[in-house]
Amino acid sequence: MTDIVIDEDGIPRLRDRRIAVSLIVAQIGSSSHxxxxxxxEYGVGEGNVRTALCWAARNPDRVDTVFQRRADALRDSSPDYPNGVKPPAESNAEEYLRRARDALAAVEREWQPYSDPRWREE
Incomplete structure (x- = not known):
């Protein structure tokens, strides 16, 4: 299985890739993938994706910290949009954080049985 590493910014990622565990959780937990x-789509093995999901199920607080940091950054950088221009959903920090945490909860429910450290992909 591919290891999960914590990069210099404190973000859990697939080893030797720039793909964050939080991205995998957000995409799969929200059922968009x-x-x-x-x-x-991302050119990684299915086992790598499963490893990230199992890691997230074992470490939800680490993943939530990444989501919280992203929401804080969105709050700090909220640009002013002209009248009549609706900002993208991603720019609403509270909505982003709600959706991200919903995705994380779904991953925890679905992947917790496989997150036992004794579990290994055959």
Missing amino acids: SVESFAE
Whole structure:
């Protein structure tokens, strides 16, 4: 299995890749991707994606910290949009954090049984 590493910014990622565990959680936990479609789109093995999901299920506080930091950055950088221009959903920190935490909760529910450190992919 591919290891998860914590980069210099404190973000858990797939070893030797710039793909953050939080991205995998957000995409799969929100049901916008399956393990297979995520792996294909990002050019990683399905086992790597499953490893990240199991890691997230074991370490939800670490993933939530990344989501919280992103929400804080969104709050700090909220630009002024002209009248009549609706900002993208991603720019609303509270909405982003709610959706991200919902995705994390879904991953915890679905992947907790596999997150036992004794579990290994065959």
